[in-house]
Amino acid sequence: MVVDDENKEERSGGETPSGPGLTSSRRPPPEESWRQQAIPSFRPLITRDVVMLSFFVFGVISLAVGWILKSVADEQVFQKKVQYGGSGSGSTECNIDSANEGRVCNVTIKANHRMNSPVYVYYELENFYQNHQRYLGSLDSDQLLGENKKKGDLSSCSPLKKNGSKVLSPCGLIANSMFNDVITLKNDDLDMRENKIAWRSDKKKKFKQPKHFDWAFTNDDISNCILSTCPDYICEDAGVHTGCKGYICNGGDFDDGKCAKGQSTVFYYRKSDYYQFLYQTFPDIISPLVGVKNEHFIVWMRLGGLSDFRKLYGRITDTVHEGTELVFQIVNNFQVDSFDGKKYLIVSTTSTLGANLSALWTAWLAFGASSTTLALAIFIKTRFAPRQLGDTSFLLSLSD
Secondary structure, three states: OOOOHHHHHHHHOOOOOOOOOOOOOOOOOOOOOOOOOOOOOOOOOOOHHHHHHHHHHHHHHHHHHHHHHHHHHHHHOOEEEEEEEEOOOOOOOOOOOOOOOOEEEEEEEEOOOOEOOOEEEEEEEEOOOOOOHHHHOOOOHHHHOOOOOOHHHOHHHOOOOEEOOEEEEOOOOOHHHOOOOEEEEOOOOOOEEOOOOOOHHHHHHOOOOOOOOEEEEOOOOOOOOEOOEOOHHHHHHHOOOOOOEEEEOOOHHHHOOOOOOOOEEEEEOOOOOOEEEHHHHOOOOOOOOOHHHOHHHHHHHOOOOOOOEEEEEEEEOOOEOOOOEEEEEEEEOOOOHHHOOEEEEEEEOOEOOEOOOHHHHHHHHHHHHHHHHHHHHHHHHHHHOOOOOOOHHHHHHHHO
16 A cells, blocks of 8 residues: 655654754753763762761760750759649549549649749640540541531541430540549639630631520520520520520630620520530530630640640749749549549740750750760770771772
């Protein structure tokens, strides 16, 4: 069969010019060392002396950094830790046998150094695995952002989706195992605030009250409908949806500064007969006006990576002078004996590098000590039992 040469040339895209007088389509890079990848390479010989010197230099640097971090920790960070719950605690005054027992006890911590404000107050739990795979996945992010979901749409919250006949809002193991001890500083000359303890981005973007939630102040008498359904006229006078409930403010950080102590308010949650909301699950620490935007709850929802972890509870805004005895009243609701756990109360200052520097300076000192020890071992080996090395000039000539 005969093929038309003109059509063949069109299909093939034309021929590449070649031969004398014709220009090639190739454009080679300029004749420069960098463009031609001809720059001389650095190929050091890892000899005994180089290894020994490297270990020694890195070891000395690490020891110096570790010593500096330890000095900062000793001079700027003052920390006191007291166990008040679980096996091994010095006193049984704070121990409880069941959850939500409400047993009241006092914990006293003496400041051995001057502690400049702010002084941070933490609680620490031991042997509580927030990092367990089933635990960390037991929540519904859409519900935490205000979606009123039905039980059938909450499969991610398994195995804790409802309490009796009511659907939990929020559901899941994380939200409903919240640390709910109430810690109060009793010193009259010191003030402990419980705000500004959560990440600002978490509070703003990750947690929202359920849709249709509303609240308002009221001048009507709500004494007969505290946390129960108020008459319609009270809700209408306040401009809130009928079916609202009454609430007398506790004030302060408990209500997130929304109202003063003793003020009368009404609030509305949609389908309150179908859902059990957070303020109903933890009434001692969650205000109905704040709900999932409570900062203790937000701090708890940021999971600990290990079985032993501490979380920020509050901050003392005054300077604590040396010798001051800090008296904390604790209402014990969080039971730890069921999982062989322990509870601690911690007061601490911070430095520019954080509060807990012990792990950091320990790691630097350990690495530095290991490196210098290896350098010393190599030196002793080469000094008392040397090994004949070959002529490295042959290696250099071969590499060239």
